[in-house]
Amino acid sequence: MDENQLSRGTKAWWWVAGVVVIVYALFPVAWIVSLSFKTPSDLATLQFLPTNWVWDNYDNILRGDAQDLFLSALRNSVGISLIATFISVVLATFAAYAIARLDFPGKRLILTTALAVAIFPVISIVTPLFNLWRNIGLYDTWPGLIIPYLSLTLPISIWTLSAFFRQIPWELEQAAQVDGATTWQAFRKVIVPLATPGVFTTAIISFFIAWNDFVYGISLTSTEAARPVPAALAFFTGASQFEEPTGAIAAAAVVVTIPVVILVLLFQRRIVSGLTQGAVKG
Amino acid sequence: MSTTSAAAGEVGRAAGGGDGDNGGKVPLSDRARSERRLGWYLAGPAFVVMLLVTAYPILQAFYESLFKYRLTDPDAREFTWLNNYLVVLTDGVWWRAVGVTVLITVITVAVEAVLGFALALVMHRALRTLRPVLRTAILVPYAIITVVSAFAWFYAFSIDSGFVNSWFAWVPGISENTNWFGEFGTSVFVIIASEIWKTTPFISLLLLAGLAQVPEDLQEAAKVDGATWWQRMYKVTIPNMKAAIMVALLFRTLDAFRIFDNVFIMTQGANNTEVVSFLAYRQTISRLEIGLGSAVSVLLFLCVVLISFLFIKLFKVDLASARGER
Numbered sequence A: 001m002d003e004n005q006l007s008r009g010t011k012a013w014w015w016v017a018g019v020v021v022i023v024y025a026l027f028p029v030a031w032i033v034s035l036s037f038k039t040p041s042d043l044a045t046l047q048f049l050p051t052n053w054v055w056d057n058y059d060n061i062l063r064g065d066a067q068d069l070f071l072s073a074l075r076n077s078v079g080i081s082l083i084a085t086f087i088s089v090v091l092a093t094f095a096a097y098a099i100a101r102l103d104f105p106g107k108r109l110i111l112t113t114a115l116a117v118a119i120f121p122v123i124s125i126v127t128p129l130f131n132l133w134r135n136i137g138l139y140d141t142w143p144g145l146i147i148p149y150l151s152l153t154l155p156i157s158i159w160t161l162s163a164f165f166r167q168i169p170w171e172l173e174q175a176a177q178v179d180g181a182t183t184w185q186a187f188r189k190v191i192v193p194l195a196t197p198g199v200f201t202t203a204i205i206s207f208f209i210a211w212n213d214f215v216y217g218i219s220l221t222s223t224e225a226a227r228p229v230p231a232a233l234a235f236f237t238g239a240s241q242f243e244e245p246t247g248a249i250a251a252a253a254v255v256v257t258i259p260v261v262i263l264v265l266l267f268q269r270r271i272v273s274g275l276t277q278g279a280v281k282g
Numbered sequence B: 001m002s003t004t005s006a007a008a009g010e011v012g013r014a015a016g017g018g019d020g021d022n023g024g025k026v027p028l029s030d031r032a033r034s035e036r037r038l039g040w041y042l043a044g045p046a047f048v049v050m051l052l053v054t055a056y057p058i059l060q061a062f063y064e065s066l067f068k069y070r071l072t073d074p075d076a077r078e079f080t081w082l083n084n085y086l087v088v089l090t091d092g093v094w095w096r097a098v099g100v101t102v103l104i105t106v107i108t109v110a111v112e113a114v115l116g117f118a119l120a121l122v123m124h125r126a127l128r129t130l131r132p133v134l135r136t137a138i139l140v141p142y143a144i145i146t147v148v149s150a151f152a153w154f155y156a157f158s159i160d161s162g163f164v165n166s167w168f169a170w171v172p173g174i175s176e177n178t179n180w181f182g183e184f185g186t187s188v189f190v191i192i193a194s195e196i197w198k199t200t201p202f203i204s205l206l207l208l209a210g211l212a213q214v215p216e217d218l219q220e221a222a223k224v225d226g227a228t229w230w231q232r233m234y235k236v237t238i239p240n241m242k243a244a245i246m247v248a249l250l251f252r253t254l255d256a257f258r259i260f261d262n263v264f265i266m267t268q269g270a271n272n273t274e275v276v277s278f279l280a281y282r283q284t285i286s287r288l289e290i291g292l293g294s295a296v297s298v299l300l301f302l303c304v305v306l307i308s309f310l311f312i313k314l315f316k317v318d319l320a321s322a323r324g325e326r
Helices: A008-036 A056-062 A067-101 A107-118 A122-136 A142-166 A171-178 A183-212 A215-219 A229-233 A246-281 B008-015 B030-064 B083-089 B092-125 B131-143 B146-157 B184-213 B216-224 B229-240 B242-257 B261-266 B276-286 B290-314
Strands: none
Touching: A008 A246, A008 B092, A008 B131, A008 B146, A008 B184, A056 A067, A056 A246, A067 A107, A067 A142, A067 A183, A067 A229, A067 A246, A067 B030, A107 A142, A107 B030, A122 A142, A122 A215, A122 B030, A122 B276, A122 B290, A142 A183, A142 A215, A142 A246, A142 B030, A171 A183, A183 A246, A215 A229, A215 B276, A229 A246, A229 B146, A246 B131, A246 B146, A246 B184, B030 B290, B083 B290, B092 B131, B092 B184, B092 B242, B092 B276, B092 B290, B131 B184, B146 B184, B146 B261, B184 B242, B184 B261, B216 B229, B229 B242, B242 B290, B261 B276, B276 B290
16 A cells, blocks of 8 residues: 555544554553552542552552562562573474474474463363362462463464474575584574574563463462462552552552563564464464 | 475475375385484473373363362262262353353454454554554553453442543443442443453454455455445455454454453452353362362363364364464
8 A cells, every 4th residue: 555645534544543543552551550640539539640649559569568468479470470481482492493394293283282272271270280289389389380381381482483483494504504604503693593583572472471370370379479460469458458459459550561561662563473473374 | 384404205295284194105214213203302392291281180170070079178078970060060150150251252252353353454554654653552452461451440440449430420321329340231341341452452463464464456456346445345355364363263262261360350250240260260269179160170171172163163263374373
């Protein structure tokens, strides 16, 4: 479509449509941000914006009463999600390399299994693990969450990475060898730079999924030792029993949304291609 | 697909992406055999881990579902065959949860299909300057934590802190005192709204990828022949991206059927808003009824298998083209 041919009216319509999409996407986020700057008494005004903006809620979760609950949850979430992402990306890199590059029976079996695991109802895994983890001492520990998180992050990593790896022109490696590079040099100088963006994108998508988990987090933990942020949000309480924890929850929600928004801003193009290219070019 | 290291005779087969049955007769060369071995060395660990974290738990769940077993009273554990399933399937609680789950799934997926398609169209045709901004914005709901989305929508409609009641007081039926979480219909409405907001971007990105595949010259040809916008949509665009649409719908349906977070945060199953996942959670984690909870879990698993089966059989979804997404 040549944009210069568009009439001014048509152009205006596309601008309006675009703005509607942006408002749709960001409005609830703007609301939770606004909420996080309200005082408890300000909540009852039932207005969108605070009458006066205060940092009290952030102070409460980062330095005040709620800090034990929130900061430990933040630490758990970051640690557990990163470790689960790391393990699944490493395993998936080997698997996807084999699927894209080698000829062996069972490729299709592996991809189908990944698909089946991806659509598996999480709660069906939680029920047996709850009992098992209690018996073997993994309940309410980091490994107790990292292991089931692999059921969320590993399948998508395998699918996304095999789609990425299939597009790498592996012939380049041989071409480099013909030009006199050693096997290792060819791999390091040619293949690694080509593969890195795919691995990196897969890691981001995988991290989002681990970061988002709620079912495992709420079912397989009971204390601050391992409880991740989404589960902790459900346990927030107000300063007194008569006070709703609305402001603290909103502030905590904003804090855990910031890393997500930063990743999206920086890697928008890659994330979109990671999410879709497998579906298109499979 | 690339097969540079494969022996020459195997290139065609590997390019087909098949299981490599080697024609059944020709003996494998040493090279092919070592390649097979290397393939499984590399992919094996991921495969085993996937089985360990899903196949094993579901088998364990099936085993435990055959017992009458409550954690608070472990000595009374008793093998009762399929009795737990009988208890669950003859209880109105289960069927109501299934009904609510199906209701939420159907409405969510139907709305998302239309909304997601509209979003995809806007992103596809958007002016070049706006395109990256739109894609960035649309990724925010996708990437945000579901629980955060649930709280945002919950507080927006909450009678104590929400702006919805004051903004929409002019709408008949809404006033300052409308308690959205006081009854079934309005609670489900907000749950669905949050679910739709959070997950439509995923559908729209898949549809956007599908749109990009529709050949531009077909569109032009239809235009030249005088087809209206709607005709082009129905006769050219949609048929050409059917695979993408079906895959997107399948994944969203399965995902919506597992809905848990929004219900947990907003209603905890109050006003009959309990969904199947929440029922399983409540039986196992809250009531410690391991036997019954396992039975619900297994039934939920079977529902998901059934839905996938129906999609693949009825709509002929080509899962091979689903590669890399979800």
